Amino acid sequence: MRYLPLSDADRRAMLERIGVADIDALFRDVPEAARLKEPLPLPAHQSELAVDRAFRDYARRNLPAFEHPFFLGCGAYRHHVPASVDHLIQRGEFLTAYTPYQPEIAQGTLQYLFEFQTQVASLMGLEVANASLYDGSTACAEAVLMACRVTRGRRRVVLAGGLHAHYATVAETMTRFGAGEVVRLPVAADDPSGDLARVIAAIDDDTACVVVQSPDLFGHLHDLGPVAEAAHAKGALLVAVVTEAVSLGAVRAPGEMGADIAVAEGQSIGNSLSFGGPYLGLFATRERFVRQMPGRLVGETVDSDGRRGYVLTLSTREQHIRREKATSNICTNSGLCALAFSIHLTLLGEAGLRRLARLNHARAVALRDALAAVPGVEVLTRRFFNEIAVRLPRPATGIVEALAGRGILAGVPAARLYPHQPALADVLILAATETVSEADIETLATALAEEIAR
Amino acid sequence: MSMNRQGRPTTGRETRAAGPATFTGHRALDHEEPLIFETGDAARSGVDIEDPAPFDDALGGLARTAPIGLGGLTEPEAVRHYTRLSRKNFGIDSGLFPLGSCTMKHNPRLNEKLARLPGLADIHPLQPESTVQGALALMDDLARWLLVLTGMPAVALSPKAGAHGELCGLMTIRAALEARGDARRVVLAPESAHGTNPASAALCGYEVRAIPAGADGRVDLAALAAALGPEVAALMITNPNTCGLFERDMLKMAEMVHAAGAFFYCDGANFNAIVGRVRPGDLGIDAMHINLHKTFSTPHGGGGPGAGPVVFSEALAPFAPLPQVVRDEDGSYRLREHPDPDARGVGRMAAFHGQMGMFVRALAYMMSHGQDGLRQVAEDSVLAANYVMASLGNVLSAPFPGPCMHECLFDDRFLKDSGVSTLDFAKALIDEGFHPMTVYFPLVVHGAMLIEPTETESKASLDEFIAAMRALAAAARAGEVERFTGAPYHAPRRRLDETRAARHPVLRWTPPGACDAAE
Secondary structure, eight states: OTTOOOOHHHHHHHHHHHTOSSGGGGGTTSOGGGBOOSOOSSOBOOOHHHHHHHHHHHHHTBOOGGGSOBOOOTTOOOOOOOHHHHHHHTSHHHHTOOOSOSGGGBHHHHHHHHHHHHHHHHHHTSSEEOSOBSOHHHHHHHHHHHHHHHTTSOOEEEEOTTSOHHHHHHHHHHHTTSSOEEEEOOOOTTOHHHHHHHHHHHOOTTEEEEEEESSOTTSBOOOOHHHHHHHHHTTOEEEEEESOGGGGGTBOOTTTTTOSEEEEEOTTTTOOOGGGOSOOEEEEEOGGGGGGOOSOOEEEEEBTTSOEEEEEOOGGGSHHHHGGGSSOOOOSOOHHHHHHHHHHHHHHHHHHHHHHHHHHHHHHHHHHHHHHTSTTOEEOOSSBSSEEEEEOSSOHHHHHHHHHHTTOBOOEEHHHHOTTOGGGTTEEEEEOOTTOOHHHHHHHHHHHHHHHHO | OOOOTTOOOOOOOOOOSSSOOOSSSOBTTBOOOOOHHHHOBTTOOSOOOOOOOOOOOOSTTOBOOSOOOOOBOOHHHHHHHHHHHHTTBOOTTTSOOOBTTTOOOOOOHHHHHHHTOHHHHSOOTTSOGGGBHHHHHHHHHHHHHHHHHHTOSEEEOOOOSHHHHHHHHHHHHHHHHHHTTOOOOEEEEETTSOTHHHHHHHHTTOEEEEEOBOTTSSBOHHHHHHHOSTTEEEEEEESSOTTSOOOTTHHHHHHHHHHTTOEEEEEGGGGGGTTTTBOGGGGTOSEEEOOTTTTTOOOOTTTOOOOOOEEEOTTTGGGOOBOEEEEOTTSOEEEEOSOOTTOOSOOBSSSTTOOHHHHHHHHHHHHHHHHHHHHHHHHHHHHHHHHHHHHHTTTSBOSSOSOOSSOEEEBSGGGTTTTOOHHHHHHHHHHTTOOOOEESOSTTSTTOEEEOOOTTSOHHHHHHHHHHHHHHHHHHHTTOTHHHHTOOSSSSSOOBOHHHHHHSOOOSOOOTTSOOSOO
């Protein structure tokens, strides 16, 4: 077996040193009834070549984004990732390191996480960011739990209608047996100002936080200022959610608009779609809340020779020290995805991020214009970044299936996320990133017109 | 996992390890690397991006105009920056990494290659199911391997890491209890449990009560019997436990727990020791998470991403979270993403369907080993740990007699009156070219050193480690205190001042002249 270095001679010598006759003697504490007597009904070991073939087979049965006009978003976005990003994260010293508990030999991880925290805080327009959480949805749920802690015993959590359906469900799951009481406001694809008005109206004296996504699930951009003001007037926090991190290069930062906690899905920058994971949660907040933050934090310090270095810090918030009193149970987070994010963002730099965001926006504007010209299509989103919602003359799911049959991945039917809401059945959500060409948009518009006319 | 709670960060020693100071501050291959914000600037970029034709924006007055504060680097600068940073890290690729309870085994590169196949990496989680049949088949096959290996009837793939899996398991238990109108409020966990266990239980709204360990390092059955009662929802056990021992009385414990109307949760962090030899389902458990980034070799990546699928007994299966992959009679796959109207499950743990990239790697690992290779994995990992234990037994101090499973535990009695602490000893091991073992965990022994060599070390590598450990133990006994209290001497950094970092947190870079952003 190519991954197991011990030879039979080694094994015999080792058993002899231990002083037992055979390997079974080392498993003698296992109850007799639980010892497997027969091999399990699974295949035997296989060569690298054979395994490689098997996985190419799985891969062949999928329709990958790069080969087709591709317009899916809704929390996961296809962007071009520079080749050097994936090369660098595969350096074994990054890839095969553990959580940096021994800082003297983990300065590489610790320094990139310190840089990552700085980048995330800057993007969000807030003062501090942690070293990542699992993904945007769990980061959102952690923000809700943190808001309940910060507001000391308040229980009500108000979720805007435009919050990604999965994020809302995860927040419900995470608060179900503990801190909060989630209020989900009604979902409407075409009423962004009504959405915010409903959020503001729902804030009361027991409200710990309101959670508003911008751009929201249907692509609408929101000015969070008025919500922040309304929340703060009642002593509640504003949690801002971003599922498309590239938007932060074009749209006012959550912190600038008054958010107290900002969370985002960071996948867009540096990470592939990968069928939904692994992704990375970005989490930023104001300095005064730092001791209530979940997750790891890296801080600057010096070593005993006085040289600058980095360590995990404020660990008394964390499970390995505080156990049941920790701010979160999180241990393993998304270190390597954070590295990919940080390298990609470093390569972009501020100028590159702004150019990338502008190009995304330009493509989405072109998509809107092309779809608005298709008979029977109504564009629902007026103020957006790179994602829009449209209403089709009949259920979107069937049309998307038909277009997939023609090799066009046309977007996400709102019904995929809200199967039981008839009002959303005809709504299709489409994203256009820099990977979408003018020709792709034309192909989509033409095919969509044909399908609608069918 | 590992802890530095009893840490002694600085020693006050000023001497550098070797040689005169250099002009640059670099030391040959060890470069002093500035932060990207100190070398990059806002205008520089390593990505060429086309300029779109002029257009009217649709941002509706929400355009970001203020500077963001990001530095940029060109590609050659960035590649050098990250390459230099990587050289300051110790990974499994660098050397033996015996971090107990973390299973730092070799990460096969085939798995990295396969996870990057465009047909697996470049697919969107919300594509029509008809366009991702291969991905769903892969998830279903992974599920089948996990079910056969654990002997359990159901699995939830979506949890993102071990702690997330624990939470998933406990929430499922709570949902099952509530469905029968049973409002139990207490979770029992041994003192030796991972910190995530009580943290997850608390997040699930449970009060956590600790069960003391017996003199043999295992759960004290009398203490368990006394603690069990109608308010107990679950017992959380790690098996093999964090002392590296198999819980001999698992079957008895399962019986006691079930008789009390509670559920039996097993932390599967240490599944590596028994995979292919023992099925947790035969031990009477109701739920167990499996760290794919431990037993099934997906890379730890400097702290993630991981993946923590949870297997369930029949009693808990109906309450497991969504989504689930379903295979229809015609052989096609679909996802069950939304609860039925009368569903009693816990809902959704995270967006989308789980850590697909980790599923690919873990399944490739399983298929490469096969049932025969996986059994060999367990045997070689247990053999290696017992070999280390036997080879160090007469110089270090083991609190519990063997055989151990895949990790062996020592305490600090052998350092008594030497002036050397467990932390010092670990730091000296860094100078010898090894990653330290887990220290000060589990909490049930004083100055713990938990050593997990894994099955991917050669005998020569184990022998070198053993020789180094013996030499260090001899040096400590011989009074060479400074070799330990000043260590590491040869690492990219000497001991770091953790107290300063915590007292005056600096959590981000700020431009020179600006006030510190952090308090």
